[in-house]
Amino acid sequence: MKRQILIVEDEKHLAEVLAHNLQFEGYSTTVAHDGEEGLRIANTMQFDLVILDIMMPKMDGLEVCRRLRAAGSRVPILFLTAKASEADRILGLKVGADDYVSKPFVLEELILRIQGIFRRQEWYSKSPVESDTFRFGDNEINFRTFEARTRSHTIRLTEKECMLMKLLVERQGQVVSREEILQRVWGYAFSTSSRTIDNFIVRLRRYFEDDPRHPRFIHSVRGVGYRFTPEATG
Numbered sequence: 001m002k003r004q005i006l007i008v009e010d011e012k013h014l015a016e017v018l019a020h021n022l023q024f025e026g027y028s029t030t031v032a033h034d035g036e037e038g039l040r041i042a043n044t045m046q047f048d049l050v051i052l053d054i055m056m057p058k059m060d061g062l063e064v065c066r067r068l069r070a071a072g073s074r075v076p077i078l079f080l081t082a083k084a085s086e087a088d089r090i091l092g093l094k095v096g097a098d099d100y101v102s103k104p105f106v107l108e109e110l111i112l113r114i115q116g117i118f119r120r121q122e123w124y125s126k127s128p129v130e131s132d133t134f135r136f137g138d139n140e141i142n143f144r145t146f147e148a149r150t151r152s153h154t155i156r157l158t159e160k161e162c163m164l165m166k167l168l169v170e171r172q173g174q175v176v177s178r179e180e181i182l183q184r185v186w187g188y189a190f191s192t193s194s195r196t197i198d199n200f201i202v203r204l205r206r207y208f209e210d211d212p213r214h215p216r217f218i219h220s221v222r223g224v225g226y227r228f229t230p231e232a233t234g
Helices: 012-024 035-044 061-070 086-094 107-126 159-170 178-186 191-208
Strands: 004-008 028-032 049-053 077-081 099-102 133-136 139-142 147-149 154-156 175-177 218-221 225-228
Touching: 004 012, 004 035, 012 028, 012 107, 028 035, 035 049, 035 061, 049 061, 049 107, 061 077, 077 107, 099 107, 107 159, 107 178, 139 159, 159 178, 159 191, 159 225, 175 178, 178 191, 178 225, 191 218
Parallel strands: 004 028, 004 049, 049 077, 077 099
Antiparallel strands: 133 139, 139 147, 147 154, 175 225, 218 225
């Protein structure tokens, strides 16, 4: 069955070119030309991916993404934007995007990014954790429902938070490099996005550590990456 992709792009010529080329690659496409229309379609139909321009009339892509995530949608979102700074990239990831491609872009790169998103989804759904639920200390994570429980409260995790924790759990006791985390969870091969990892690690420590400044489970290995130890140390 063909994967369904929603393209939300106000430049009509670009939207048509994307739709045509993605159809040639074997995908089925739907096109919207402003944020409000894109949000309405995304909320009424099932998609495997949303390609979302940021600067659009009526509602920008960041707000579309925020609303989809607030409504509980976990559809992968790939941002297209003329904004190429590191701060813009991190903002896009914070509101719930899965990837970020700057304009102008090479079509082959976009297709590779799309394929990478689908590969990461397959890895997450099939990766060898003994069960959907993993317990450590007074914490419990359900990787299927994206829900975590701690001693004091219940947390709704984002997909990226779950993917990062699942990678650390799979490699528990081992040092996982920043480069591997970026590649496996975000699909990036460049170190300039490593601050993204730091931000996510800070959030995970706030959730699961009694004292985030002195973590017992999620440890930093200076200059290399992170190590997860389910039996608390430190």
